[in-house]
Amino acid sequence: MSHSNMFSIWHNKRRIITPKTIWQRLHFDIPLLLGIIILTGVGLIILYSAANQNMGMVTRQVTRLGIAYVVMLLVAQIPPRQLAFWTPALFGMGVILLIAVLLVGHTGKGAQRWLNLGVIRFQPSELMKLSIPMMAAWIFKDKLLPPKNSLLAVAACLIILPVLLTAKQPDLGTALMLACSGFLVLLLAGLSWRWIIAACVAALAGAPIVWHFMRAYQQQRVLTFLNPERDPLGSGYHIIQSKIAIGSGGFYGKGWLNGTQSHLHFLPEHATDFIFAVCGEEFGLLGGIALLAIYLYITGRGLYISTQAQDTYTRLLAGSISLTFFISVFVNIGMVTGILPVVGLPLPLISYGGTSMVTIFASFGILMSIHTHRKLIGG
Amino acid sequence: MARRLTLKDPQQEQRLFTRRVIIAIIGVCILSFLLSLRLAYLQLDQTKLYTTLSNENQLNLVPIAPNRGLIYDRNGVLLAENLPVFSLEVIPDKVVDLNKMIAALQAVVKISPEEIQAFHKQLKQRRRFEEIPLRLRLTPAEVARFYVNQYRFPGVVVNARLLRYYPLGSAMVNVLGYVGRINERELLHVNRTNYSATNYIGKVGIEKYYEKQLHGTVGYEQVETDASGRIVRVLQRTPPIPGDNLHLTIDSGLQIVAEEALAGHRGAVVAIQPKTGQILSLVSNPSYDPNPFVTGISHKAFQTLQSSPDQPLYNRAIRGQYPLGSTIKPFLALEGLATNTVTPKTRIFDKGYFQLNDHTRRYRDWKKGGHGWINIDNAIIQSCDTYFYELSLKLGINRIGKIMREFGFGSATGIDMGEELPGLVPSPEWKLKTLGAHWYAGDTINSVIGQGYMLATPLQLASATATLAMHGERFRPYILSKASLPGGISIDQAPIPEPPVRIPQRDWNNVIKAMQGVIFNPRGTGIRFGKPKYSVAAKTGTAQVFSLRMGEEYNIEDIPKNLRDNSAFIVFAPVEHPQIAVAVMVQNSMIAPNVARKVIDYYLHQLQKHKQLQARKKHSKVNS
Structure with a gap:
């Protein structure tokens, strides 16, 4: 109340309030939107080549993008206060669904990540990608920062539960990204360096345990990563071929649609997880760096939004979303260029496929909401 | 001290957050630099190695054309068959100077100007790393002569191909139609992958109407090749599925x-x-x-057929x-x-x-x-x-x-x-x-x-x-x-x-x-x-x-x-x-x-x- 009084006084006396632009009223963040449009546009060009000029695949991707854009712009309309209010419920529901997937999937074969809800098939781990950083930020919402150890412990437990459930599916790549998005909230909230170092040591020590959790094919991938020549026609084939594709691209690349590696079917999964190799082969170092620059621009905009946010919840959420986005880019490109193991994560906004795309766009919607729902009182 | 901490200090929290974001940005920069370094290493330092590997990819996938389905009449008489012929084919990417190569090749195997023209036409339609036929129907003597001289012509190979042949000739053409060299427009209407090893497509008649059934499914061979594109050994083979054999109601x-x-x-x-x-x-x-x-009729012969007052091409x-x-x-x-x-x-x-x-x-x-x-x-x-x-x-x-x-x-x-x-x-x-x-x-x-x-x-x-x-x-x-x-x-x-x-x-x-x-x-x-x-x-x-x-x-x-x-x-x-x-x-x-x-x-x-x-x-x- 006092706020609104003050608001009217300021408004009448000094007119310092910045007038809202039309875009702000629509809750669009134009710099972020531009970055996303450029990235998805470039993505379609690469996909057209990666899909061997199959217009059908491109059309399907455009449809998915259309849906994702609508989701983003809708999410942007939800005020952050509402997001915070629903966070515990969303998180609770996500965990229940993850457990449901494990129970239903118990009789299934291989990885059970999908939940069939009759009309739509649904991947609860996608919901978790949003609700973990939201939940972690919610915990620190009205608390003092840097947080007390007890609060950190609560947050860590809440993060680890869904991560373990996802790892059990088994979907190690997603589990890793979930853990990362939660951990980033802690880091931004002011987790002390002592704890960070301790966590790193624990991670190294815990590696054998994780190894135990891994399925045979995941162990294969790590072993192959350490020595690709071990199995050149089996698991190592991916890495060798994608390195050949990227390396043969050189500085300028072979030119659009002229990549021999991907077009002659040397490169497996060249439209999905390994699509960066197509970019590297056809557009060379120049194209690769340019693509990286677009990703950095989007990440940077997200981080800027987080520094402009006006409360702890939105700040932490925006920061975690932006950094998680960058890390998924880093993990994918790292995997395709052979500096990280093959974990089966798509290249955000470019790889062919829809599930993770909608989640990422929803998270961009949250960023837009955070930035455009601020109270614009300047001075 | 404890009392001071219990008071929420937005200014101080904002500063703490900004500090952490700056650290994160530094982290992002380091990781991006790492990726750029890795890309530069692969694409600048190692590019020669990988280009070589890519060109002579030791693990090469070669498409194999399926055999086109045969056509019989109602009494089992063969109306359309595939006869093996040897043809001279060129991989343009592996030839330095195409015109010079063709000129040098003339001394070994005769190539007519029409064939050179047809080759250049195909050159524009096909990808540079695919084999393009230059001369069809080599005689056994020509095959032998070429093999003796093969070392002089990197990127040129002799392939045994099956060529469509219609034993009854003119009697059946108004039913069967014929196949001919596939053109760019026709490639748009078929699955390019399935036609990656195919040079012919039905142009008219039954050959065109039942193209899908007659064509079959392409196969692949994973082979090890040397620098000149010669196959050293076959590692794995997915055989092509031949097209359906068609039996007609025609007597x-x-x-x-x-x-x-x-x-x-x-x-x-x-x-x-x-x-x-x-x-x-x-x-x-x-x-x-x-x-x-089938092999490509000469312009003159086609003109004669087309301008004849009897209109033989008219069904x-x-x-x-x-x-x-x-x-x-x-x-x-x-x-x-x-x-x-x-x-x-x-x-x-x-x-x-x-x-x-x-x-x-x-x-x-x-x-x-x-x-x-x-x-x-x-x-x-x-x-x-x-x-x-x-x-x-x-x-x-x-x-x-x-x-x-x-x-x-x-x-x-x-x-x-x-x-x-x-x-x-x-x-x-x-x-x-x-x-x-x-x-x-x-x-x-x-x-x-x-x-x-x-x-x-x-x-x-x-x-x-x-x-x-x-x-x-x-x-x-x-x-x-x-x-x-x-x-x-x-x-x-x-x-x-x-x-x-x-x-x-x-x-x-x-x-x-x-x-x-x-x-x-x-x-x-x-x-x-x-x-x-x-x-x-x-x-x-x-x-x-x-x-x-x-x-x-x-x-x-x-x-x-x-x-x-x-x-x-x-x-x-x-x-x-x-x-x-x-x-x-x-x-x-x-x-x-x-x-x-x-x-x-x-x-x-x-x-x-x-x-x-x-x-x-x-x-x-x-x-x-």
Whole structure:
């Protein structure tokens, strides 16, 4: 109340309030939107080549993008206060669904990540990608920062539960990204360096345990990563071929649609997880760096939004979303260029496929909401 | 200290957050730098290594073209086969100077300028790392000579390819069509991956219509190759799946007989098995040899074919649209009887011509002086025009159009060949729309002797004759009787029924009896057919190429050949259990009945021989 009084006084006396632009009223963040449009546009060009000029695949991707854009712009309309209010419920529901997937999937074969809800098939781990950083930020919402150890412990437990459930599916790549998005909230909230170092040591020590959790094919991938020549026609084939594709691209690349590696079917999964190799082969170092620059621009905009946010919840959420986005880019490109193991994560906004795309766009919607729902009182 | 901490200090928290974000940004920068470094390492430092690996990819995937399906006739005679030939092929990416290479190659293997031209055309369409044929049909001596010199020509290889060959040549081309080099436009309509090793595609006829079934599925070989592209060893092989073998309803013997009977004339023959709609023979004469089209016909040879006045490239059997002449009469008689417009007893007096009223033009009967009193039976037997002039006016153009459409005229038959034309059944609306003129009674009169706007293809006429033979039961004409899939499965094509023509049995019998009279009655017009031992029903027809003025006599000697009358003939036999229905159209000659006789004689004789053979087999089985 006092706020609104003050608001009217300021408004009448000094007119310092910045007038809202039309875009702000629509809750669009134009710099972020531009970055996303450029990235998805470039993505379609690469996909057209990666899909061997199959217009059908491109059309399907455009449809998915259309849906994702609508989701983003809708999410942007939800005020952050509402997001915070629903966070515990969303998180609770996500965990229940993850457990449901494990129970239903118990009789299934291989990885059970999908939940069939009759009309739509649904991947609860996608919901978790949003609700973990939201939940972690919610915990620190009205608390003092840097947080007390007890609060950190609560947050860590809440993060680890869904991560373990996802790892059990088994979907190690997603589990890793979930853990990362939660951990980033802690880091931004002011987790002390002592704890960070301790966590790193624990991670190294815990590696054998994780190894135990891994399925045979995941162990294969790590072993192959350490020595690709071990199995050149089996698991190592991916890495060798994608390195050949990227390396043969050189500085300028072979030119659009002229990549021999991907077009002659040397490169497996060249439209999905390994699509960066197509970019590297056809557009060379120049194209690769340019693509990286677009990703950095989007990440940077997200981080800027987080520094402009006006409360702890939105700040932490925006920061975690932006950094998680960058890390998924880093993990994918790292995997395709052979500096990280093959974990089966798509290249955000470019790889062919829809599930993770909608989640990422929803998270961009949250960023837009955070930035455009601020109270614009300047001075 | 503890007290101070319990107070929330937004300023201080903002500073803490900003500090952490700055650390995060530094982290992001370090990771991005790491990625850029890695990319630079792969794409600048190691690019030579990887380019080499990419070019001579030790793990190479080579597509293998599937063998195109073979085509047989109804008796198992091979109509289209694949013969192995050696061809010289070039991988453009591995050749430094193409023109220099080709010049040097001339000393070893002769290459004509046309072939070089075709090669350059393909060069633009194919990717630079694919093998492009430069010279086809190498002789064994040339193959040997090239292998001795191969070290001088990196990127040039000899491949054994299968080339389509049509042993019966011109006799089958109007059914089979042919395959030819695939072009860029055609590549857009097929799955590029599946055609990555294929150089040929069906261009017309069965080869085009059943392209999907004939082509098969591409296979892959994972091979280790050396720097010149030579395969060192095969690591893994996914064999291609050959195309389906097609068995046609066509009798190639009958096809040859019909072509020979038409020799020297322009025309078409279509023979159908009435009880199924199977096409037994489909001939258009003159014809052409499809084999040069497979390897790429020379420009000059193609020009000769295209500019010939005989139009050999024109498939008259399905694309030629001709006036029906008097062969239209049985169909009109059926409608007249079925609607009680006339009865078998109805008689008219024919004085040799017909007039709407005393002042208008005279529509002449072919017989000067006329037929006198005549009923419908004799009107068919003697092909009396006057009778049908009157009938046509009683029926009216709409009822005429209706019965013709019911028999399948005026629309494509739907034969599994594509390319056919629909003919034309005119109506007053059609005339107003296309010619902008009203329909006159004269138009109706003209159309009943098959002279007006009404046009039909020989295929339509044969199909309608088959329907007549079956007393109204109709089947869509078809050519593919069986497809044998790899793995021993075969799919039989069942006859495809069409809506029948419903006319009382009595009227069918009357008209068919009259059509028998065309051959066996002493005054019948089918004299040229002769009198065979089997029962047969037929109708003759003549269509004027140009109209005589009143009082002029038709004298065959006075008229240049290309203006002489066309002859048409429809026939089916035996009448009780029809085995074959034939339609013949011959341009500028009266030999249509003679052609039909040869075709039917041959077919029934073969059928007889086949039956005896089977009976003997059965007999010997019983005895033993």
